[in-house]
Amino acid sequence: MKRIGATDLAVDLGFLKLRNPVLAASGTFGYGLEFKPFVDLDKLGGIIVKGLYFNPRPGNPPPRLAESPSGLINSIGLQGIGVRAFCEKVLPQLQGLQTPVIVNVCGETDEEYAAVIDFLNKNRRIAAYELNISCPNVKEEGRCPALSPEHTFSLVKLAKQSSRRPLIVKLSPNVTDIVSVARAAEEAGADAISLINTLLAMAVDIETRRPRLANTFGGLSGPAVKPIALRMAYQVASRIRIPVIGMGGIMTGQDALEFLIVGARAVEVGTANFVDPGASLRIVKEIQDYCRDKSISRVEDIIGTLMTE
Ligand SMILES: Cc1cc2nc3c(=O)[nH]c(=O)nc-3n(C[C@H](O)[C@H](O)[C@H](O)COP(=O)(O)O)c2cc1C
Numbered sequence: 001m002k003r004i005g006a007t008d009l010a011v012d013l014g015f016l017k018l019r020n021p022v023l024a025a026s027g028t029f030g031y032g033l034e035f036k037p038f039v040d041l042d043k044l045g046g047i048i049v050k051g052l053y054f055n056p057r058p059g060n061p062p063p064r065l066a067e068s069p070s071g072l073i074n075s076i077g078l079q080g081i082g083v084r085a086f087c088e089k090v091l092p093q094l095q096g097l098q099t100p101v102i103v104n105v106c107g108e109t110d111e112e113y114a115a116v117i118d119f120l121n122k123n124r125r126i127a128a129y130e131l132n133i134s135c136p137n138v139k140e141e142g143r144c145p146a147l148s149p150e151h152t153f154s155l156v157k158l159a160k161q162s163s164r165r166p167l168i169v170k171l172s173p174n175v176t177d178i179v180s181v182a183r184a185a186e187e188a189g190a191d192a193i194s195l196i197n198t199l200l201a202m203a204v205d206i207e208t209r210r211p212r213l214a215n216t217f218g219g220l221s222g223p224a225v226k227p228i229a230l231r232m233a234y235q236v237a238s239r240i241r242i243p244v245i246g247m248g249g250i251m252t253g254q255d256a257l258e259f260l261i262v263g264a265r266a267v268e269v270g271t272a273n274f275v276d277p278g279a280s281l282r283i284v285k286e287i288q289d290y291c292r293d294k295s296i297s298r299v300e301d302i303i304g305t306l307m308t309e
Pocket of ligand 1: 025026027028050051052072074076078104132135170196197198220221222223225247248249250268269270271272
Protein backbone atom coordinates (compact mmCIF):
# COMPACT_ATOMS: atom_id res chain seq x y z
CA MET A 1 0.00 0.00 0.00
CA LYS A 2 1.24 3.50 -0.83
CA ARG A 3 2.20 5.71 2.10
CA ILE A 4 -0.21 8.62 2.61
CA GLY A 5 1.51 11.71 1.29
CA ALA A 6 4.11 9.81 -0.76
CA THR A 7 4.52 11.27 -4.22
CA ASP A 8 5.02 9.20 -7.32
CA LEU A 9 7.97 10.97 -8.92
CA ALA A 10 8.20 8.76 -12.02
CA VAL A 11 7.86 10.34 -15.46
CA ASP A 12 7.29 8.57 -18.75
CA LEU A 13 9.08 9.87 -21.83
CA GLY A 14 7.27 7.31 -23.97
CA PHE A 15 10.47 5.50 -24.94
CA LEU A 16 11.96 5.56 -21.42
CA LYS A 17 10.52 5.59 -17.90
CA LEU A 18 12.49 7.65 -15.38
CA ARG A 19 12.25 7.15 -11.62
CA ASN A 20 12.14 10.92 -11.25
CA PRO A 21 12.36 13.85 -13.67
CA VAL A 22 15.90 14.98 -12.78
CA LEU A 23 18.84 14.05 -15.05
CA ALA A 24 22.45 15.15 -14.80
CA ALA A 25 23.33 17.34 -17.81
CA SER A 26 26.09 16.47 -20.23
CA GLY A 27 29.51 17.96 -19.59
CA THR A 28 28.78 18.82 -15.97
CA PHE A 29 28.74 15.31 -14.51
CA GLY A 30 31.78 13.70 -16.11
CA TYR A 31 31.04 10.12 -17.14
CA GLY A 32 29.00 9.64 -13.95
CA LEU A 33 31.83 7.82 -12.16
CA GLU A 34 33.41 11.06 -10.92
CA PHE A 35 30.25 11.80 -8.91
CA LYS A 36 29.97 8.37 -7.27
CA PRO A 37 31.58 9.60 -3.99
CA PHE A 38 29.03 12.42 -3.68
CA VAL A 39 25.78 11.12 -5.15
CA ASP A 40 23.86 7.84 -5.00
CA LEU A 41 23.67 7.57 -8.79
CA ASP A 42 20.73 5.16 -8.59
CA LYS A 43 18.57 7.91 -7.10
CA LEU A 44 18.89 10.09 -10.21
CA GLY A 45 16.36 10.10 -13.03
CA GLY A 46 19.22 9.61 -15.47
CA ILE A 47 22.80 10.46 -16.31
CA ILE A 48 23.86 12.13 -19.53
CA VAL A 49 27.56 11.65 -19.97
CA LYS A 50 30.07 14.12 -21.40
CA GLY A 51 29.83 14.57 -25.18
CA LEU A 52 31.69 11.93 -27.18
CA TYR A 53 33.36 12.26 -30.56
CA PHE A 54 34.70 9.19 -32.30
CA ASN A 55 38.33 9.80 -31.31
CA PRO A 56 39.79 11.27 -28.10
CA ARG A 57 40.04 15.08 -28.08
CA PRO A 58 42.20 17.35 -25.91
CA GLY A 59 39.67 20.20 -25.91
CA ASN A 60 40.56 23.90 -26.19
CA PRO A 61 43.60 25.61 -24.64
CA PRO A 62 43.18 27.31 -21.22
CA PRO A 63 41.85 29.56 -19.84
CA ARG A 64 38.54 27.96 -20.75
CA LEU A 65 36.29 28.94 -17.86
CA ALA A 66 35.23 32.47 -16.89
CA GLU A 67 32.72 33.32 -14.21
CA SER A 68 30.13 36.03 -14.78
CA PRO A 69 27.42 37.32 -12.44
CA SER A 70 25.00 34.38 -12.06
CA GLY A 71 26.69 32.41 -14.79
CA LEU A 72 29.65 30.48 -16.13
CA ILE A 73 31.22 30.90 -19.58
CA ASN A 74 33.02 27.80 -20.81
CA SER A 75 35.02 26.93 -23.88
CA ILE A 76 36.04 23.41 -22.91
CA GLY A 77 35.82 22.40 -26.56
CA LEU A 78 34.33 18.96 -25.94
CA GLN A 79 37.41 17.36 -24.46
CA GLY A 80 36.79 13.64 -24.30
CA ILE A 81 38.10 10.09 -24.37
CA GLY A 82 36.37 8.95 -27.56
CA VAL A 83 33.90 6.11 -28.04
CA ARG A 84 36.30 3.18 -27.83
CA ALA A 85 37.75 4.10 -24.41
CA PHE A 86 34.24 4.98 -23.21
CA CYS A 87 32.91 1.52 -24.07
CA GLU A 88 35.98 -0.35 -22.84
CA LYS A 89 36.83 1.58 -19.66
CA VAL A 90 33.79 3.56 -18.49
CA LEU A 91 30.69 1.54 -19.36
CA PRO A 92 31.80 -1.63 -17.53
CA GLN A 93 32.06 0.46 -14.35
CA LEU A 94 28.48 1.67 -14.80
CA GLN A 95 27.25 -1.89 -15.34
CA GLY A 96 25.48 -2.46 -12.01
CA LEU A 97 23.63 0.85 -12.14
CA GLN A 98 19.82 0.98 -12.38
CA THR A 99 19.79 4.59 -13.61
CA PRO A 100 19.57 5.05 -17.37
CA VAL A 101 22.84 6.18 -18.96
CA ILE A 102 22.36 8.46 -21.95
CA VAL A 103 25.28 9.26 -24.24
CA ASN A 104 25.73 12.77 -25.60
CA VAL A 105 26.80 12.26 -29.22
CA CYS A 106 29.01 14.77 -31.07
CA GLY A 107 30.57 15.03 -34.52
CA GLU A 108 32.72 17.39 -36.58
CA THR A 109 30.78 16.17 -39.61
CA ASP A 110 27.39 14.51 -40.11
CA GLU A 111 29.22 11.28 -40.95
CA GLU A 112 31.07 11.37 -37.63
CA TYR A 113 27.78 11.61 -35.70
CA ALA A 114 26.59 8.50 -37.57
CA ALA A 115 29.89 6.69 -36.90
CA VAL A 116 29.72 7.44 -33.16
CA ILE A 117 26.16 6.09 -33.00
CA ASP A 118 27.07 3.06 -35.06
CA PHE A 119 29.91 2.21 -32.68
CA LEU A 120 27.79 2.74 -29.54
CA ASN A 121 24.86 0.71 -30.90
CA LYS A 122 26.74 -2.47 -30.00
CA ASN A 123 26.64 -1.63 -26.28
CA ARG A 124 23.41 -2.62 -24.55
CA ARG A 125 24.07 -0.56 -21.40
CA ILE A 126 23.14 2.71 -23.18
CA ALA A 127 19.48 3.74 -22.75
CA ALA A 128 19.33 6.52 -25.35
CA TYR A 129 21.39 9.05 -27.28
CA GLU A 130 21.32 12.80 -26.84
CA LEU A 131 22.41 14.23 -30.18
CA ASN A 132 24.47 17.32 -29.42
CA ILE A 133 23.85 19.40 -32.53
CA SER A 134 24.13 22.59 -30.52
CA CYS A 135 27.53 22.96 -28.93
CA PRO A 136 28.81 26.39 -29.97
CA ASN A 137 31.88 25.63 -32.06
CA VAL A 138 34.25 28.36 -30.87
CA LYS A 139 36.43 28.12 -33.96
CA GLU A 140 33.40 29.00 -36.07
CA GLU A 141 31.94 31.72 -33.82
CA GLY A 142 29.33 29.42 -32.36
CA ARG A 143 28.12 27.78 -35.53
CA CYS A 144 26.50 24.36 -35.16
CA PRO A 145 23.88 22.30 -37.04
CA ALA A 146 21.08 23.40 -34.68
CA LEU A 147 21.24 26.95 -36.04
CA SER A 148 19.52 25.80 -39.23
CA PRO A 149 16.23 23.89 -39.51
CA GLU A 150 17.45 22.36 -42.79
CA HIS A 151 20.71 21.05 -41.35
CA THR A 152 18.88 19.87 -38.22
CA PHE A 153 16.45 17.91 -40.40
CA SER A 154 19.10 16.19 -42.52
CA LEU A 155 21.40 15.39 -39.58
CA VAL A 156 18.62 14.04 -37.34
CA LYS A 157 17.35 11.91 -40.22
CA LEU A 158 20.80 10.42 -40.75
CA ALA A 159 21.31 9.85 -37.01
CA LYS A 160 17.90 8.24 -36.69
CA GLN A 161 18.68 5.85 -39.54
CA SER A 162 21.92 4.86 -37.81
CA SER A 163 20.45 4.58 -34.33
CA ARG A 164 19.15 1.50 -32.58
CA ARG A 165 18.17 3.61 -29.55
CA PRO A 166 15.81 6.50 -28.83
CA LEU A 167 17.19 9.82 -30.02
CA ILE A 168 16.94 12.99 -27.94
CA VAL A 169 17.96 16.04 -29.98
CA LYS A 170 19.60 18.87 -28.05
CA LEU A 171 18.90 22.35 -29.40
CA SER A 172 20.75 25.65 -29.29
CA PRO A 173 19.32 28.86 -27.84
CA ASN A 174 21.38 30.90 -30.32
CA VAL A 175 18.51 31.19 -32.80
CA THR A 176 15.58 33.56 -33.30
CA ASP A 177 12.98 30.86 -34.03
CA ILE A 178 13.51 27.86 -31.77
CA VAL A 179 10.16 26.28 -32.71
CA SER A 180 11.14 25.89 -36.39
CA VAL A 181 14.31 23.99 -35.40
CA ALA A 182 12.39 21.79 -32.94
CA ARG A 183 9.81 21.02 -35.64
CA ALA A 184 12.56 20.07 -38.10
CA ALA A 185 13.99 17.63 -35.54
CA GLU A 186 10.55 16.18 -34.84
CA GLU A 187 9.78 15.74 -38.54
CA ALA A 188 13.13 14.00 -39.06
CA GLY A 189 12.23 11.39 -36.43
CA ALA A 190 13.56 12.70 -33.08
CA ASP A 191 12.04 10.91 -30.09
CA ALA A 192 12.47 13.92 -27.77
CA ILE A 193 13.93 17.42 -27.69
CA SER A 194 16.26 18.68 -25.00
CA LEU A 195 17.05 22.36 -24.62
CA ILE A 196 18.94 24.59 -24.04
CA ASN A 197 22.66 24.25 -24.70
CA THR A 198 24.77 27.29 -23.79
CA LEU A 199 24.40 30.85 -25.12
CA LEU A 200 27.31 32.20 -27.14
CA ALA A 201 29.12 34.70 -24.90
CA MET A 202 32.44 36.40 -24.10
CA ALA A 203 34.23 38.24 -21.29
CA VAL A 204 37.11 40.77 -21.32
CA ASP A 205 39.95 41.37 -18.84
CA ILE A 206 40.19 45.17 -18.72
CA GLU A 207 43.75 45.12 -17.33
CA THR A 208 45.16 43.21 -20.29
CA ARG A 209 42.34 44.15 -22.70
CA ARG A 210 42.33 40.56 -23.79
CA PRO A 211 39.45 38.08 -23.91
CA ARG A 212 39.22 36.12 -20.66
CA LEU A 213 38.89 32.87 -22.63
CA ALA A 214 41.73 31.70 -24.86
CA ASN A 215 39.17 31.06 -27.57
CA THR A 216 37.53 34.53 -27.19
CA PHE A 217 34.02 33.01 -27.25
CA GLY A 218 32.43 30.50 -24.92
CA GLY A 219 29.00 29.26 -23.86
CA LEU A 220 27.08 30.89 -21.00
CA SER A 221 25.19 28.65 -18.56
CA GLY A 222 23.83 28.91 -15.01
CA PRO A 223 21.07 31.01 -13.39
CA ALA A 224 21.64 33.90 -15.82
CA VAL A 225 20.17 31.85 -18.70
CA LYS A 226 17.14 30.38 -16.93
CA PRO A 227 14.46 32.87 -18.06
CA ILE A 228 15.51 32.39 -21.70
CA ALA A 229 15.64 28.60 -21.33
CA LEU A 230 12.22 28.55 -19.70
CA ARG A 231 10.68 30.68 -22.45
CA MET A 232 12.11 28.33 -25.10
CA ALA A 233 10.98 25.19 -23.25
CA TYR A 234 7.46 26.65 -23.10
CA GLN A 235 7.40 27.65 -26.76
CA VAL A 236 8.63 24.25 -27.93
CA ALA A 237 6.60 22.10 -25.53
CA SER A 238 3.39 23.82 -26.57
CA ARG A 239 4.08 23.42 -30.30
CA ILE A 240 5.41 19.87 -30.79
CA ARG A 241 4.13 16.40 -29.88
CA ILE A 242 7.33 14.66 -28.74
CA PRO A 243 8.51 15.15 -25.12
CA VAL A 244 10.69 18.10 -24.12
CA ILE A 245 13.51 17.90 -21.56
CA GLY A 246 14.22 21.37 -20.20
CA MET A 247 17.44 22.79 -18.82
CA GLY A 248 19.32 26.02 -18.29
CA GLY A 249 20.10 27.54 -14.90
CA ILE A 250 18.24 25.03 -12.77
CA MET A 251 19.67 25.38 -9.26
CA THR A 252 16.68 24.45 -7.09
CA GLY A 253 13.56 22.31 -7.07
CA GLN A 254 11.56 25.51 -7.63
CA ASP A 255 13.49 26.17 -10.86
CA ALA A 256 12.87 22.60 -12.01
CA LEU A 257 9.15 22.89 -11.23
CA GLU A 258 8.89 25.98 -13.45
CA PHE A 259 10.15 23.88 -16.38
CA LEU A 260 7.68 21.08 -15.61
CA ILE A 261 4.80 23.53 -15.33
CA VAL A 262 5.54 25.03 -18.77
CA GLY A 263 5.45 21.53 -20.27
CA ALA A 264 8.89 19.90 -19.96
CA ARG A 265 8.50 16.21 -19.02
CA ALA A 266 11.93 16.10 -17.37
CA VAL A 267 14.83 18.45 -16.59
CA GLU A 268 18.60 18.38 -16.71
CA VAL A 269 20.80 19.94 -14.06
CA GLY A 270 24.14 21.32 -15.27
CA THR A 271 26.17 24.16 -13.78
CA ALA A 272 24.57 23.57 -10.35
CA ASN A 273 26.69 20.38 -10.10
CA PHE A 274 29.84 22.52 -9.95
CA VAL A 275 28.49 24.59 -7.05
CA ASP A 276 27.12 21.59 -5.17
CA PRO A 277 27.90 18.04 -6.38
CA GLY A 278 24.74 16.87 -4.60
CA ALA A 279 22.53 19.44 -6.36
CA SER A 280 20.58 16.95 -8.51
CA LEU A 281 19.42 14.88 -5.55
CA ARG A 282 18.63 17.99 -3.52
CA ILE A 283 16.47 19.13 -6.43
CA VAL A 284 14.63 15.77 -6.46
CA LYS A 285 13.92 16.22 -2.77
CA GLU A 286 12.72 19.79 -3.23
CA ILE A 287 10.30 18.67 -5.95
CA GLN A 288 9.06 15.94 -3.62
CA ASP A 289 8.57 18.44 -0.76
CA TYR A 290 6.58 20.76 -3.03
CA CYS A 291 4.32 17.90 -4.13
CA ARG A 292 3.79 16.79 -0.56
CA ASP A 293 2.92 20.32 0.60
CA LYS A 294 0.42 20.70 -2.25
CA SER A 295 -0.97 17.14 -1.88
CA ILE A 296 0.08 16.27 -5.43
CA SER A 297 0.29 12.48 -5.65
CA ARG A 298 2.00 12.22 -9.07
CA VAL A 299 4.64 14.61 -10.37
CA GLU A 300 3.26 13.96 -13.88
CA ASP A 301 0.14 15.89 -12.82
CA ILE A 302 2.21 19.08 -12.75
CA ILE A 303 3.53 18.82 -16.31
CA GLY A 304 2.10 21.40 -18.70
CA THR A 305 -0.25 22.97 -16.18
CA LEU A 306 0.73 26.59 -16.85
CA MET A 307 -2.33 28.83 -16.73
CA THR A 308 -2.14 31.74 -19.15
CA GLU A 309 -5.71 33.05 -18.94
C1 LIG B 1 31.63 22.97 -18.50
C2 LIG B 1 30.45 22.58 -19.35
C3 LIG B 1 30.58 21.54 -20.28
C4 LIG B 1 29.51 21.19 -21.09
N1 LIG B 1 29.64 20.14 -21.97
C5 LIG B 1 28.57 19.75 -22.73
C6 LIG B 1 28.66 18.61 -23.59
O1 LIG B 1 29.67 17.89 -23.63
N2 LIG B 1 27.58 18.32 -24.36
C7 LIG B 1 26.41 19.06 -24.29
O2 LIG B 1 25.45 18.75 -25.01
N3 LIG B 1 26.30 20.10 -23.46
C8 LIG B 1 27.34 20.47 -22.68
N4 LIG B 1 27.20 21.52 -21.81
C9 LIG B 1 25.91 22.24 -21.73
C10 LIG B 1 25.05 21.72 -20.57
O3 LIG B 1 24.76 20.36 -20.70
C11 LIG B 1 23.73 22.53 -20.49
O4 LIG B 1 23.04 22.39 -21.71
C12 LIG B 1 23.95 24.01 -20.24
O5 LIG B 1 25.07 24.24 -19.39
C13 LIG B 1 22.73 24.71 -19.63
O6 LIG B 1 22.35 24.14 -18.41
P1 LIG B 1 22.88 24.71 -16.96
O7 LIG B 1 22.62 26.20 -16.98
O8 LIG B 1 22.07 23.96 -15.95
O9 LIG B 1 24.32 24.41 -16.91
C14 LIG B 1 28.26 21.90 -20.99
C15 LIG B 1 28.15 22.93 -20.04
C16 LIG B 1 29.21 23.28 -19.22
C17 LIG B 1 29.01 24.38 -18.22
